[in-house]
Amino acid sequence: MNSPANSAAPLVSAEGVSLRFTRPLDLAEKLARRIGVKVDNPVVHAVDGVDLEIRPGEVVGLVGESGCGKSTIGRVLAGILPASDGVVSWKGKALADLAPAEARAARLAAQMIFQDPMSSLNPRKRVIDIIGEAPVYHGIIQRREKEAYVSALMERVGLDPSFLQRYPHQFSGGQRQRIGIARALAVKPRFLVCDESVAALDVSIQAQILNLFMELRRELDLTYLFISHDLGVVRHISDRVVIMYLGRVVESAPAADLFDRPNHPYTAALLREVPRLDARHRNFTPIEGEIPSPINPPSGCHFHPRCPHAFARCSAERPALREIAPNHLSACHLNDRGQPLPAGLHAG
Amino acid sequence: MSNPVLRVENLQTWFHGKKGISKAVDGVSFEVGRGEILGLVGESGSGKSITGFSILRLLDAPGRVEGGRILFQGQDLLALKEEEMRAIRGRRIAMIFQDPMMTLNPVLRIETQMVETILVHEKVSRQVAWERCRDALGMVGIPSPEERLKAYPHQFSGGMRQRVAIAMALLHRPELIIADEPTTALDVTIQSQILARVQGLAREFGMSLVWITHDLGVVAGLANRVAVMYSGRIVESGPVDALLDNPAHPYTQGLLGSIPANIPRGEPLRPIRGMTPPPLLRPSGCAFRTRCDFATDACLAEPEPTARALAGGLARDWRCFHPRHDRSAA
Numbered sequence A: 001m002n003s004p005a006n007s008a009a010p011l012v013s014a015e016g017v018s019l020r021f022t023r024p025l026d027l028a029e030k031l032a033r034r035i036g037v038k039v040d041n042p043v044v045h046a047v048d049g050v051d052l053e054i055r056p057g058e059v060v061g062l063v064g065e066s067g068c069g070k071s072t073i074g075r076v077l078a079g080i081l082p083a084s085d086g087v088v089s090w091k092g093k094a095l096a097d098l099a100p101a102e103a104r105a106a107r108l109a110a111q112m113i114f115q116d117p118m119s120s121l122n123p124r125k126r127v128i129d130i131i132g133e134a135p136v137y138h139g140i141i142q143r144r145e146k147e148a149y150v151s152a153l154m155e156r157v158g159l160d161p162s163f164l165q166r167y168p169h170q171f172s173g174g175q176r177q178r179i180g181i182a183r184a185l186a187v188k189p190r191f192l193v194c195d196e197s198v199a200a201l202d203v204s205i206q207a208q209i210l211n212l213f214m215e216l217r218r219e220l221d222l223t224y225l226f227i228s229h230d231l232g233v234v235r236h237i238s239d240r241v242v243i244m245y246l247g248r249v250v251e252s253a254p255a256a257d258l259f260d261r262p263n264h265p266y267t268a269a270l271l272r273e274v275p276r277l278d279a280r281h282r283n284f285t286p287i288e289g290e291i292p293s294p295i296n297p298p299s300g301c302h303f304h305p306r307c308p309h310a311f312a313r314c315s316a317e318r319p320a321l322r323e324i325a326p327n328h329l330s331a332c333h334l335n336d337r338g339q340p341l342p343a344g345l346h347a348g
Numbered sequence B: 001m002s003n004p005v006l007r008v009e010n011l012q013t014w015f016h017g018k019k020g021i022s023k024a025v026d027g028v029s030f031e032v033g034r035g036e037i038l039g040l041v042g043e044s045g046s047g048k049s050i051t052g053f054s055i056l057r058l059l060d061a062p063g064r065v066e067g068g069r070i071l072f073q074g075q076d077l078l079a080l081k082e083e084e085m086r087a088i089r090g091r092r093i094a095m096i097f098q099d100p101m102m103t104l105n106p107v108l109r110i111e112t113q114m115v116e117t118i119l120v121h122e123k124v125s126r127q128v129a130w131e132r133c134r135d136a137l138g139m140v141g142i143p144s145p146e147e148r149l150k151a152y153p154h155q156f157s158g159g160m161r162q163r164v165a166i167a168m169a170l171l172h173r174p175e176l177i178i179a180d181e182p183t184t185a186l187d188v189t190i191q192s193q194i195l196a197r198v199q200g201l202a203r204e205f206g207m208s209l210v211w212i213t214h215d216l217g218v219v220a221g222l223a224n225r226v227a228v229m230y231s232g233r234i235v236e237s238g239p240v241d242a243l244l245d246n247p248a249h250p251y252t253q254g255l256l257g258s259i260p261a262n263i264p265r266g267e268p269l270r271p272i273r274g275m276t277p278p279p280l281l282r283p284s285g286c287a288f289r290t291r292c293d294f295a296t297d298a299c300l301a302e303p304e305p306t307a308r309a310l311a312g313g314l315a316r317d318w319r320c321f322h323p324r325h326d327r328s329a330a
Ligand SMILES: Nc1ncnc2c1ncn2[C@@H]1O[C@H](COP(=O)(O)OP(=O)(O)OP(=O)(O)O)[C@@H](O)[C@H]1O
Pocket: A021, A022, A023, A044, A045, A046, A064, A065, A066, A067, A068, A069, A070, A071, A072, A073, A229, A294
């Protein structure tokens, strides 16, 4: 896969972006507050100081375990959720500084495709309206062009255009995902955030949709943030891979580098443990411990309670994400120790 | 296989509906030896769960076992009275579900449910039962089990809840465990922890396992043998290495071609065209023929299982008129 020049200015970027959610109180906490106990609403640090750049034409895979903030940063980059702190930029300009017309164009140019097409498609609308409404509304096409426009899009994503008048429930899961893709493409986006877009599909259908994503990228010059917990899928379609752990980016590198030479101990553990077709009759040797809560994350490096290489500095100080080789970023204090990495870290 | 722990013969499980009979399981046969882990794989709707439920006789109406035999240690489970089956279920054969809340009661402390599970089947003191529960939680990797026994299911994370469900399944050291996608909803590192425990326990106690999953990677790492299901039938089975390296059935080949790991980075995957028909619309003859690139007129008839012996007393079989594994050039 030809990787876009690294010198190109980013299409979308996040700088020091954080997003905190305030969780509503549960019953016990509400009762406690009612009798006069001071109870603060718990704060979830969903995204915690993330730097990320996505260049035009690039496919960036975003990987991490449940609750680490992948969907949240995806929504922030798509312009759907405002960040609590930090700056999100579109073509080098902070979203907050864009003129209204520019802001609208940026919002249209970034579209999301979700995991569960059923819950993101209006069940009472026909396919022609699901796909065709937005481009008419935004003046991309005239109303009278709608049917031809939607038919062409349906054909492009592998749906039979004679199903124009059908409702979402009359389609299979894979076909509904195609409807979701056609809907996103209808407003001529530059940037697609695919959030677990193939996770709910059977492998044979998943492969059909992945092929479609790869074709669309080539034909329409699209840029993707591809969020997935499936390392095999991410490896296959990404130019660059970003690994998150508990709200932070811990490693980012060109796909081949990341899979061949993981630097961060968490990345290394993840790659070692992912089930693989060629790893037969294994002895599973997992890292122990649970994924900690983002309400009360561990101090310093968030991974230190589970990290086999942790040392004193790890619980005291947050490791900065910095370049350890060309285009290869990692956030681990081991890189400052000026000694070779512990054995096993490079084992892919 | 001599003296398999489980031998399923031509199992038929059907659902009688308004539109007709859905033959969800339509002639499934397989065996599991002592200490063996069989991976049962296939895409959504292929009949994996219904096969598992049929073995334990946990089917709800309108589902019914219409034919076949399920021999557990030589005894036909389908011929047992419900109370005889109750003595086997949970004690000698246990099931682990994708959703641990199918096993756990949300309103009871873990301690209460686990201790009761033992006392129902065995005449031991409450104290002895409690100690066994504590040890079982420890064995599946739950830290400070004495304290955690007092907790309710909602006080555990998803991964921890699944471990509790596994600990409960292990309480009686069953001879056979049927695990229906128990790690599918879990993160990679947590899945790996659970696979490690299950594998260790199976080795230690010689338990046999049927591991239902759609993840061939999990099967590659965990199982000794694989059976591939498509539309209510096992289309191919055999030792893990033979089957994954040299698939005979076009459906197995298609599954493997859909997995990114088998194709160079960035190149088009080779998916199977179309999608799995529901049992009511299953084509006659070979059910795969509407999606198969190698179908001929011969495939209008139903292919019977063909077996071949491999070195070391192992065997593999497939149901296809034009198996692919001899055409190594392809
Ligand atoms: N609207 C919200 N209100 C409160 N907390 C939220 C909200 N949305 C997300 N969170 C919390 O923020 C954290 C990050 O969530 P996010 O959905 O971004 O994770 P994710 O990496 O996408 O996980 P998954 O793989 O499960 O989709 C989680 O702890 C989640 O519970």
